[in-house]
Structure formats: C-alpha cells, structure tokens
Amino acid sequence: MSLDDAAEELASTLGVDKTEVKADLEKLVSYSVPLDEAKQSLRRKYGDSGAEGTGGAPSETDIVDITTDSGNVTVSARVLTVGKRSIRYEGDEQTIFEGELADETGRISYTAWNDFSLSPGDTITAGNAGVREWDGEPELNLGGSTTVTLEEDPLSVPYEVGGERDLIDLEPGDRGRTIEVRVLDVERRTIDGRDGETEILSGEFGDETTRLPFTDWDPHAEISEGASVRLEDVYVDEFRGVPSVNVTAFSTVEPAAAVDVSDSATEMSVREAVDSGGVYDVLLRGSVIEVRDGSGLIQRCPECGRVVQNDQCRTHGQVSPEDDLRVKAILDDGTDTVTVILDRELTAEIYGGPLDDALDHARDAMDRDVVAERIAEELAGREYRVRGALSVDEYGANLNAAEFEERSEDPEARAAAFLAEVDA
Numbered sequence: 001m002s003l004d005d006a007a008e009e010l011a012s013t014l015g016v017d018k019t020e021v022k023a024d025l026e027k028l029v030s031y032s033v034p035l036d037e038a039k040q041s042l043r044r045k046y047g048d049s050g051a052e053g054t055g056g057a058p059s060e061t062d063i064v065d066i067t068t069d070s071g072n073v074t075v076s077a078r079v080l081t082v083g084k085r086s087i088r089y090e091g092d093e094q095t096i097f098e099g100e101l102a103d104e105t106g107r108i109s110y111t112a113w114n115d116f117s118l119s120p121g122d123t124i125t126a127g128n129a130g131v132r133e134w135d136g137e138p139e140l141n142l143g144g145s146t147t148v149t150l151e152e153d154p155l156s157v158p159y160e161v162g163g164e165r166d167l168i169d170l171e172p173g174d175r176g177r178t179i180e181v182r183v184l185d186v187e188r189r190t191i192d193g194r195d196g197e198t199e200i201l202s203g204e205f206g207d208e209t210t211r212l213p214f215t216d217w218d219p220h221a222e223i224s225e226g227a228s229v230r231l232e233d234v235y236v237d238e239f240r241g242v243p244s245v246n247v248t249a250f251s252t253v254e255p256a257a258a259v260d261v262s263d264s265a266t267e268m269s270v271r272e273a274v275d276s277g278g279v280y281d282v283l284l285r286g287s288v289i290e291v292r293d294g295s296g297l298i299q300r301c302p303e304c305g306r307v308v309q310n311d312q313c314r315t316h317g318q319v320s321p322e323d324d325l326r327v328k329a330i331l332d333d334g335t336d337t338v339t340v341i342l343d344r345e346l347t348a349e350i351y352g353g354p355l356d357d358a359l360d361h362a363r364d365a366m367d368r369d370v371v372a373e374r375i376a377e378e379l380a381g382r383e384y385r386v387r388g389a390l391s392v393d394e395y396g397a398n399l400n401a402a403e404f405e406e407r408s409e410d411p412e413a414r415a416a417a418f419l420a421e422v423d424a
C-alpha cells in the first residue's frame with residue numbers, strides 16, 4: 001500500500017483531513033517507522049481505538065505458512081536471538097527488540113515494540129502478532145495488541161539457538177549476534193548525528209574466517225587496536241554493498257582470549273563475487289582489458305574528496321581542487337568483469353613514480369593525459385591478482401584494491417613461464 005493510499009484510508013475511517021494525516025505519516029516513515037505501525041499510531045492519536053483487534057485472537061499458525069498476505073497470527077515458537085536497539089519514534093527515543101523466532105516448520109524475523117523480556121531459548125506463544133513485509137519477506141510485529149506467554153516445555157527446533165556466529169556467516173539484517181574478534185584497525189571520528197555532533201569508532205574486525213568493517217555508535221574503551229574482544233548483541237547492516245557490524249550502547253563488550261585472524265582472502269571468480277552482492281575481502285584473478293576515463297592524474301574537492309572537473313564540485317561549487325592519482329581498470333576473468341579502483345599508492349607503483357613525478361611529467365608534456373596513457377600501456381592485456389572490497393550498485397561492480405600484483409609474480413605462474421621458455 002502506498003503512503004498516499006494509506007493516508008486516504010485513514011482519513012476516511014477516522015474522519016479527519018487527509019493532508020494532515022499524510023503529513024503525520026510522512027514524518028513517521030521518515031523516522032523508519034514501518035507503515036503499519038505508523039497507521040496504528042495515528043489511529044491512537046486520532047482516537048479510533050476500536051479499529052484494531054476486532055474479534056478474538058487469530059488461530060495458531062505454523063511459521064512456514066506465514067506469508068506477507070497473512071493478517072494477524074498466533075504462533076508458538078522458540079526465541080533464537082534477541083537484539084536491542086534504539087530508534088526515534090514520534091520524536092522520542094524508543095527501545096525495540098529484534099531477532100528471529102522458529103518452530104519445527106521454519107523461522108521468521110520479528111520486531112517487538114514492547115519489552116516482553118524475551119531471551120534466546122525461551123519458548124513463547126505470541127497471540128495476535130502483526131505480519132508486515134520487510135525486504136519481500138514476512139516479519140512478525142509484536143506490539144501493544146500482542147500477548148506473549150512463556151511456555152514451560154521447550155519447543156525443539158532444527159535451528160541454532162543463540163546468536164554466536166563467525167564473521168563469514170554474518171549477513172545484512174542480522175540482529176542480536178555474538179562474535180569474538182580481534183580489532184585490526186580503529187579510528188575515532190566525529191559525525192553529525194541526529195542529536196548534533198557525536199563521537200563514534202570505526203574500523204575493522206577480524207576472526208579465523210574473514211574481516212569485516214564495523215561502527216561503534218557508543219565508543220567502548222575495550223575496542224582498541226590489537227585487542228581481542230567478545231561482543232554480544234551486535235547487528236549487521238550493509239555499507240557500500242558489504243556487511244558491516246554495528247556496536248551500540250546495548251552491546252556488551254568484554255576482553256576475550258587472543259583471536260586468530262585469517263590472513264587469506266576468499267578467492268572467487270568475478271561472476272561469483274558479483275552475484276554475492278558484495279564481499280569485504282576477496283581475491284580475484286584476471287586480465288586488465290581496459291583503463292577507464294578518470295584514471296591517471298585526477299583532481300578532488302578539498303572538502304569532500306569527490307573527483308571534480310573544471311574546479312566544480314557537485315556539492316561545494318567552485319573549489320581549488322587537489323591533485324591525486326587513481327586508476328579505474330576493467331578486470332576480466334572470462335566469467336564477468338569488474339572495475340578495479342587503485343588508490344594513489346598503488347597507482348604510483350604502476351606508473352613508476354609518485355604524484356610529484358606525474359605532475360612534472362604532465363607539465364613537461366603540457367598534457368595531463370600522458371600519465372593515464374603510460375598507466376594504460378603498463379596494464380593492458382596483463383594478468384593480475386587483486387585483493388580488496390567488492391561492492392555492487394546500480395552502476396556496476398567495483399573493487400577497491402588493497403593489493404594489486406601482476407600474476408606472473410605467482411610462483412606457479414613463474415614456474416610455468418620458465419618451463420615454456422625452456423621448451424621453446
């Protein structure tokens with residue numbers, strides 16, 4: 001249902017002005033309140049309490065049978081995970097609980113708008129729970145009209161109870177997860193939060209399976225470079241197409257025994273990596289088939305770092321740009337292609353000199369394109385192994401390279417090349 005349709009329906013059932021209802025709805029939705037919840041809240045505001053919960057509680061439903069078209073349902077289920085989070089609702093901070101419930105037939109995500117004191121492992125019956133659509137899947141809403149009863153006999157379910165996971169198994173949308181990691185990198189930053197300037201930590205976690213970026217919204221002293229920590233109740237969202245771990249004021253952070261960190265990236269074909277929708281630390285091998293425009297000597301806005309042309313930043317207008325080096329190269333491994341982005345340091349290695357050399361080169365030639373031309377000559381047709389973070393958006397797949405090496409530097413490839421020479 002569109003926001004406009006919802007406003008129309010509410011205005012007619014509540015007998016109030018549609019413009020007013022629509023403005024309220026828009027505000028709630030802009031605070032990330034689901035449309036169904038926003039509608040209920042407006043029914044309360046405009047005093048139509050009778051519109052909800054007519055008739056008795058719905059009959060009990062198996063989780064596998066719940067669809068996005070289900071109305072309210074009653075389910076008996078085991079609580080797999082519980083994550084606590086704070087959102088802004090009608091201008092106030094509100095604490096909500098999120099996680100997964102399961103029965104013998106399946107599992108489903110839930111959001112609890114009230115504190116039902118849920119704990120992982122509990123078996124409950126949730127009466128008159130709402131069903132809403134989230135990302136194409138049904139999700140349960142436990143709210144003011146839901147009754148939650150704790151059952152004594154634990155329901156046996158074919159799923160892991162509790163939130164313990166390895167980093168490689170985390171996916172955007174996960175709530176209430178517990179991880180043990182080493183802090184590989186951490187930086188303190190000041191951002192413009194919803195309550196003005198606020199300090200956060202951001203960096204990188206690693207465990208035996210992989211590495212992932214993180215943000216700590218309520219800086220914990222235990223999260224320091226090199227420390228091994230156990231984090232309870234973290235949630236996962238997506239940042240630039242890869243899973244990102246979020247630590248909040250509700251997370252528990254404790255020192256842990258030293259965590260081993262994998263040093264090898266996950267090796268994939270370009271097609272596999274692109275299909276996965278984003279991988280934080282991946283290893284690809286392929287040939288550079290083209291060096292794209294926007295490579296070589298480029299200029300960036302000193303305010304935001306975006307690439308600018310003719311001294312014009314899209315956000316900051318006329319600026320005095322700063323010179324930089326970059327490569328955008330198309331890598332092809334026969335299964336698919338990806339645009340590999342090399343930063344100033346890796347570009348200088350390919351070019352054969354630092355930024356100052358490139359500027360001298362361009363000045364002597366009275367042409368900035370000579371830098372990109374030399375880079376293209378160097379890269380074209382050669383095979384490389386590239387490690388970095390791959391993200392996918394509507395414009396295609398990009399890999400921000402952390403390592404970029406010619407493939408002939410592989411011992412195996414070198415041996416093969418040597419043998420070929422001997423045979424000739």
Ligand SMILES: [Zn+2]
Nearest residue numbers: 301304313316
């Ligand atoms: Zn700018």
